[in-house]
Amino acid sequence: MSKLRDAIYGFAVADALGVPFEFKERGSFCCKDMVGFGTWNKEAGTWSDDTSMTIATCKSIKDKGYIDIDDIRKNFKEWLFNGEFTADGEVFDVGTTTREALQLNRGLSDFYSNGNGSLMRILPIAFIDASDEKIEEVSSITHAHEISRKACVDYVHIARKLISGEKLNLENKSMDEVKSTGFVLHTLDASLWCILNTDNYKDAVLKAVNLGDDTDTTAAVTGGLAGIIYGYNAIPREWIEKLKNKKLIEGCLF
Structure with missing residues (x-):
């Protein structure tokens, strides 16, 4: 089974896990399982824009065999305006920067414009031969500020190290020091903290959701890395079974 599949399922499951709790304050809830409804009134297993844009990127790479910025952008537009690459045909939870950039045909x-909207979809680039410049170009489809571009480069580098079997060697923090807002550096920092402070997939993604606020993206970014580390078989089977539209996800993998 490919590491890409491990990563994308790890990502999508965690995204769906966080969807019902988005915007809830840390400490005001406790996520223990994959449930439905909540913030977006969606059935359990429904994933959000994070997974939609990630598999849209995968599909472009599958179709083209390389990074084609225009084709990736085309897929993003198919998602945003036509409901393609979605769990249930409905588009929801779209970031302001992402929407505006796709409407304008240029990154902001x-x-x-340093939300986590490019970080949340950059993971597939870790699985192909792409330079840092190319990683930044993929970010810049929507998020073109240096902070977002560099965060995407850092995440891809970390993912590649994990793919090769290396372990994270980063300075740890206390939970009080970790923020889980939509700011791109907060999301990257929080996801790494969740990986560093757990030793299995389930605990890593639950910890991410329970940080509160941008729960789906923090969990998804964490889940992608945890999927690489622990593999598809480490994801709770009942969560995989609840996950919506697995046929679409499978069809986008390269």
Whole structure:
């Protein structure tokens, strides 16, 4: 079974796990299992824009065999405007920067356009031969500020190290120091903290959701790395079974 499949399922399951709890304050809830409804009133197993844009990127790489920025953008537009690459045909939870960038056909480069909307979809690039410059180009489809571009490069480098079997060697923090907002550096930092402070897939992604606020993206970014580390078989079987539209996910893998 491929590491890409491990990563994408790890990502999608964690995304779905976090969807019902998005925007909830840390400590106001406790996620223990994959449930439905909540914030977005979606059935259990429904994944969000994070997975949609990630598999849209995968599908472009599968179709083209290389990174084609225009084709990736085309897939993103098919998702945003036509409901393609979704769990149930409905688009929800779209970031302001992402929507505006796709409407304008250019990435936004102001400081306030440093949400986690490119970090959350960059994982597939770790599985192909792409330079840092190319990684930044993929980020810049929507998020063109240097902070977002560099965060994507850092995440891809970390993912590649994990793919090769290396372990994370980063300075740890206390939970109080970890923020889980939509700011790209907070998401990257929080996901790494969750990996560092757990030793299995389930605990890593539950810890990410329970940090609160941007629960689906923090969990998804964590889950992608945890999928690489622990593999598909480490993901709870009942969560895989609940996951929506697995046929679409499978069809996008390269």
